[in-house]
Amino acid sequence: MKETSTNNAIDLRGTLCPMNWVKTKLILEEMEEGELLEVIIDEGEPMRNVPRSAKNEGHKIVKVETLEDNSCKLTIKRGVD
Amino acid sequence: MVTGNEYNAPSEATKVALQKEAAKLKLDFNELKSGGFIKQVQKNLFVVRLRCPGGSLTPEKLRKAAEIAEKYGTGEVHLSIRQSLEIIGVHHNNFSSVVKELKEVGWSVASCGPRIRVPNACGGCTWNPNGLMDTIKLCNEIDRNYFGVPTGHHKFKINISGCAIDCPDSRDADLGFQGILEPVLVPDLCNACTLCVKACEEQALVMEGDLPVRDDSKCIYCGDCVKVCPMDAMVRGKSGWLVRVGGKHGKHPIYGYEVAKFISDEQALSLVPKTLEWYRGIAVGRERIGTTLNKHGLQKYIEEVVKPLSLEAIETNEERKKYFSEGNIYK
Numbered sequence: 380m381k382e383t384s385t386n387n388a389i390d391l392r393g394t395l396c397p398m399n400w401v402k403t404k405l406i407l408e409e410m411e412e413g414e415l416l417e418v419i420i421d422e423g424e425p426m427r428n429v430p431r432s433a434k435n436e437g438h439k440i441v442k443v444e445t446l447e448d449n450s451c452k453l454t455i456k457r458g459v460d
Numbered sequence: 461m462v463t464g465n466e467y468n469a470p471s472e473a474t475k476v477a478l479q480k481e482a483a484k485l486k487l488d489f490n491e492l493k494s495g496g497f498i499k500q501v502q503k504n505l506f507v508v509r510l511r512c513p514g515g516s517l518t519p520e521k522l523r524k525a526a527e528i529a530e531k532y533g534t535g536e537v538h539l540s541i542r543q544s545l546e547i548i549g550v551h552h553n554n555f556s557s558v559v560k561e562l563k564e565v566g567w568s569v570a571s572c573g574p575r576i577r578v579p580n581a582c583g584g585c586t587w588n589p590n591g592l593m594d595t596i597k598l599c600n601e602i603d604r605n606y607f608g609v610p611t612g613h614h615k616f617k618i619n620i621s622g623c624a625i626d627c628p629d630s631r632d633a634d635l636g637f638q639g640i641l642e643p644v645l646v647p648d649l650c651n652a653c654t655l656c657v658k659a660c661e662e663q664a665l666v667m668e669g670d671l672p673v674r675d676d677s678k679c680i681y682c683g684d685c686v687k688v689c690p691m692d693a694m695v696r697g698k699s700g701w702l703v704r705v706g707g708k709h710g711k712h713p714i715y716g717y718e719v720a721k722f723i724s725d726e727q728a729l730s731l732v733p734k735t736l737e738w739y740r741g742i743a744v745g746r747e748r749i750g751t752t753l754n755k756h757g758l759q760k761y762i763e764e765v766v767k768p769l770s771l772e773a774i775e776t777n778e779e780r781k782k783y784f785s786e787g788n789i790y791k
Binding site: 422426427430431433434435439440441442443445451 | 654655659689
């Protein structure tokens, strides 16, 4: 897969639901279709909510990495509006 | 000094006053209550409880309620604990006018007393993203078919939840329904991202090699893994209702017992009258079905109600355990 850009990134550790998704969504809205966004979220509730919301709104999670503190780095590919 | 007797005096006096008032007006207060008119502390005034299955209302009904509250009540409305709108301070002379005006918008008062109450429900899958089943559809069907049916013993409450979060408290109802789904993995689509494993609060999923494997003895069928899967590799297998029976609030609360799973809307609609028939026949006096179950044992209900309807029964406390977290009464 050709990764067009990974300049977009946000660390949302410590940000609670649903603000973590709201912040993610605001960045995605400014991006072009197919661009990538890296989001770091806490384990637990954010893990159940953020990926689900991204999926429901037509974006694609292309990569999931677990970090040392058990938080999670998602790479989200901007979907079509 | 206030003694115990003096402290109790006002409530006793109120009771006597109410009895006198009932006799004077030649009204049967219990009869009135069963129709959704509930006696207030204030002389001659009643709370009129309106029938709002699942708490759903239209703008037309809301306008009518406001109109009636201003015309016949004190102008106040109150949201009952079970999602119904109540008009406060209606004089008993105005009952027939209220009933007539409600009828204009196809509305009626709710039930009270020893009968099937207006069912409770959340938004279910209709607008709530957590919902797995159509709670509103089942709620309206139950209300349409069984609202107000006398039980012969005590009140009978039905609560319907769309998912395992269980906001409508299906555990606290005489009969509770909760939406569930069985996740099924399509291995070819899985990219081993592990999000499903991370999302599962029950630790029912573990990665074995490159694939998540589900332990059914832990899975509560909440559907979180299906919702989170970015590849649509974890998909909805069978879905339906988890059934709980015998829950109640009150001075001596009981958590409902899980008795069947993955039942359809049609099966749920047969379970209501079958359960009622069983309760009517076996309960003694004014007891809730939870008390009846505790006396006779849950297995009797399963043998006599769940199995004859060919439902997928939950028969052991071992299996029931997984639907609880802390405070599990089966521990």
